[in-house]
Amino acid sequence: MPVQPASPVLTQRESVKPPLDSKIKLPLVLLVLDGWGIAPSSRGNAISIARTPNMDKLMQMYPTVAVQAAGEMVGLPWAEMGNSEVGHLNIGSGKIIYQNLPLINKAISDGTFFKNERFLNAIKAVKERGGKLHIMGMVSDGGIHSSQDHLFALLEMCRDNDLKDNVFIHGFLDGRDTEKNAALGFIAKLETKMHETGVGKIASLAGRFYAMDRDNHWDRIELAYQAICNGKSRDMTDSPLKAIEVSYAKNVFDEEFYPAVITSEQGQPVATVTDNDVIFFFNFRADRARELTKAFVLPGFSKFERGAGLNGLTFVCMTEYEKNLPVKVAFEPDTVKQPVARVVADAGWNQLHIAETEKYAHVTFFFNGGGEDQYPNEDRVLIQSPRVPSYDQTPAMSVVVLADRIVQELATKKYQFVVANFANADMVGHTGNLQAAIQAVEAADTAIGKVAEAVLKMNGTLVVTADHGNAEEMVNLQTGEIIKEHSTNAVPVIMANAELQQMRNMFPPILDGDLSRLQPSGVLSDVAPTVLSLLGLPVPSDMTSRSLLPR
Structure with a gap:
């Protein structure tokens, strides 16, 4: 996938049109944490070892569920670990995209x-x-x-x-x-x-x-x-x-x-x-x-x-x-006719797709259903990933720069919808360096906090999820061997805005702050209809998955 150049600094800004329904909190930012899965605390779980005050706060204050992100639940063979391509394809399409x-x-x-x-x-x-x-x-x-x-x-x-x-x-x-x-x-x-x-x-x-x-x-x-x-x-x-x-x-x-x-x-x-x-x-x-x-x-x-x-x-x-x-x-290949990005574009709204180099294709090509087209009013921003031999040398990668750019773009009030990817937990997880992965997770958490603060101050909506697991399972607890691959674990979905905070008690509590005690209540493709419901946009019939919000 050739990487497209970063969008130029945007000079013409449009104000977000206020929604007719006061329950709709715009803008909505969908933040995909690459390689951030759910597993019990262990000596090989970089996520549970790391200090993550921002994620912990979001999970306690707002509706949080676990969803399946591997195997047949994302269209892969049974028990096959998830991956970034399939993960973003499912997140953006709203239906399970079965591989051959x-x-x-x-x-x-x-x-x-x-x-x-x-x-x-x-x-x-x-x-x-x-x-x-x-x-x-x-x-x-x-x-x-x-x-x-x-x-x-x-x-x-x-x-x-x-x-x-x-x-x-x-x-x-x-x-x-x-x-x-x-x-x-x-x-x-x-x-x-x-x-x-x-x-x-x-x-x-x-x-x-x-x-x-x-x-x-x-x-x-x-x-x-x-x-x-x-x-x-x-x-x-x-x-x-x-x-x-x-x-x-x-x-x-x-x-x-x-x-x-x-x-x-x-x-x-x-x-x-x-x-x-x-x-x-x-x-x-x-x-x-x-x-x-x-x-x-x-x-x-x-x-x-x-x-x-x-x-x-x-x-x-x-x-x-x-x-x-x-x-x-x-x-024939399973085509995605109406991914989230198209529904947003058809509404005449502005959207931003932003990631660093390693995951840019995932928030563009794959999130858009595997299509090359860039929709009307869809802007794309590419942040350069660090040029280093191995990402454990720079565990934060470009997550801080990325978060700052998201906050900067939100301040313009141009966009009703933003999809972003934080790549570092996954990419550093692949190095097998547990200490570096812990640092990566902590850097990502700081960046999450920046974005969350900006979105919620605007009375907007933040949805945090992941495409697959990785950093939560870096050591084989039986053999002590390093694990560098993705996992088959579930991933979180956090839905945060002022309205949703009042609905927290309608969702299962997170006992002792341990997400691994949550039973999965959906699949990754459920994120798309959830996002559209929160945007107040119609869920197309092509999306066969269901919203994670209470019916």
């Missing part, structure tokens, strides 16, 4: 996968034309590029739609996101599934080194392509499992497995790709699926000699690998 793996898993579990028109129409075409269906992708449970469960669901779909013959599988072996020699188990499991469903024969195998290159090593892609499409390879075998065992005996494991063509008893390829055939590519991650896809579908492809051209080929990708490819896409 959980999106497809959910479709399988709720049955919509088996009603997918892209797949069903292609299966219908195979039956009507008398052609073949080729299902290709990585046969692995690594969960990074593909899922074996998705392949199995496709076999079940073929069975349920009476397509049992002429279904052929071209499997890619992993060995990178799995153990180096896990393919024997995966292929054996696939053969069991084919027997159960009565669908499919393995037609070729290739290591991901060949079939899933992403660095323009077209000589590798060519070997995989020739095996899949034309049934040509140095290695011809009548048994997939035997081919893998022979390769292992040569100390060539899954990732570098040389493309092999599976043959019939007569020694002929089990299947080749011919006119009017259909290909399903079930990898859900794009980067290592693009090259092989282009070799099949681009009319002017010239990276290697493909052989006889294919007429009437239907190619269905599991997800969008690249825009404008001549393919069908089974699961």
